[in-house]
Amino acid sequence: MNGVFWILAALTVFGALAAVTLKNTVHCALAVTIAFAGLALLYLQLDAQFAGFAQILIYIGAVAILVVFAILLTRGSETPKDGIFSRSWFTGMIIAAGVFAVLGWAVIQSVHVLPYQADAPSVTVNQIGNALLSRYVLPLEIVALLLTAALVGAVIVAMHERGEKK
Amino acid sequence: MTPLAGYLLVAALVFAIGLAGALTRRNAILVLIGIELMLNAANLNLIAFWRYGAHPELLSGMMFAVFSIAVAAAEAAVGLGLVISIYRHTRTTDLDEMNRMKG
Numbered sequence: 001m002n003g004v005f006w007i008l009a010a011l012t013v014f015g016a017l018a019a020v021t022l023k024n025t026v027h028c029a030l031a032v033t034i035a036f037a038g039l040a041l042l043y044l045q046l047d048a049q050f051a052g053f054a055q056i057l058i059y060i061g062a063v064a065i066l067v068v069f070a071i072l073l074t075r076g077s078e079t080p081k082d083g084i085f086s087r088s089w090f091t092g093m094i095i096a097a098g099v100f101a102v103l104g105w106a107v108i109q110s111v112h113v114l115p116y117q118a119d120a121p122s123v124t125v126n127q128i129g130n131a132l133l134s135r136y137v138l139p140l141e142i143v144a145l146l147l148t149a150a151l152v153g154a155v156i157v158a159m160h161e162r163g164e165k166k
Numbered sequence: 167m168t169p170l171a172g173y174l175l176v177a178a179l180v181f182a183i184g185l186a187g188a189l190t191r192r193n194a195i196l197v198l199i200g201i202e203l204m205l206n207a208a209n210l211n212l213i214a215f216w217r218y219g220a221h222p223e224l225l226s227g228m229m230f231a232v233f234s235i236a237v238a239a240a241e242a243a244v245g246l247g248l249v250i251s252i253y254r255h256t257r258t259t260d261l262d263e264m265n266r267m268k269g
C-alpha cells in the first residue's frame with residue numbers, strides 16, 4: 001500500500017463518479033476516459049504491463065472515441081429538460097449502494113485469507129505470445145470470430161434501411 | 167490492510183458507481199458507459215488476483231482480463247450501433263421514452 005496506489009485509486013474513482021453524475025454527456029465521456037486511464041495505470045502498478053497497454057490502446061484509443069462519436073451523432077450532448085436521471089433513480093441508487101455494501105463486507109471479512117505474493121511476477125511479451133498461441137489458442141480463435149461478428153453486426157445494425165427516409 | 171484488499175475495494179467501488187450510472191441515467195449512451203465501468207472493475211479484480219495469487223507464471227488472470235477487454239470492445243461497438251439505430255427510429259436516446267417494443 002503506497003502513495004501511488006492511493007493517488008491512482010482516487011483518480012479512478014473520481015473519474016468514474018464524474019462520468020455518472022455530470023450533466024453534459026460530452027463531459028461524461030471525457031471523465032470516463034480519465035477513469036479508464038486510472039485503471040490502466042493501476043494495471044501497470046500491478047506489474048501487468050501488457051494488460052495496461054492493451055487497456056490504453058483499446059479503451060482510451062477506441063472505446064472512448066466510439067462513445068464520443070455516438071454522442072455527437074445522436075445529439076446526446078443536449079441536456080434533457082426533465083433532468084438527467086431516470087424516474088426510478090432512487091431504486092437504482094439503493095440497489096447500487098446495497099451491491100457495494102455486500103462487496104465491501106465480503107472483502108473486509110476475507111482480508112485474512114486473501115493470498116499475498118510479495119515478489120512481482122516477471123512476465124515478458126514473449127511468454128504472453130507463446131501462451132496465447134498454445135494454451136489459450138482456442139479462446140483466441142473464438143475472440144477473433146466474435147470480433148468479426150461484432151464488426152459485421154454493428155455495421156448492419158447501424159446501416160440505413162433500404163427505402164428509409166433520411 | 168493488505169494491498170490485494172485495497173485493489174478489491176477500489177474495484178468494488180468502481181463497480182458500484184458503474185451500476186448506479188447504468189441504473190439511474192436517462193441517456194442510453196451513459197448507461198453503456200456504466201456497463202463499461204462495471205466490466206473494467208471486474209478486470210481490475212482479475213489482474214489483482216493474478217498479481218498476488220499463486221502461480222502468476224501461468225498467466226490465467228491476465229489472459230482472462232485481456233480476453234475480457236476484447237469482448238468489452240465488441241460489446242461497445244454493437245451497443246453504440248444499436249443506440250444510433252434506435253435514435254434514427256425514435257429521434258431520442260432517452261430510455262424513459264423507449265417503452266414500446268413495436269416500432
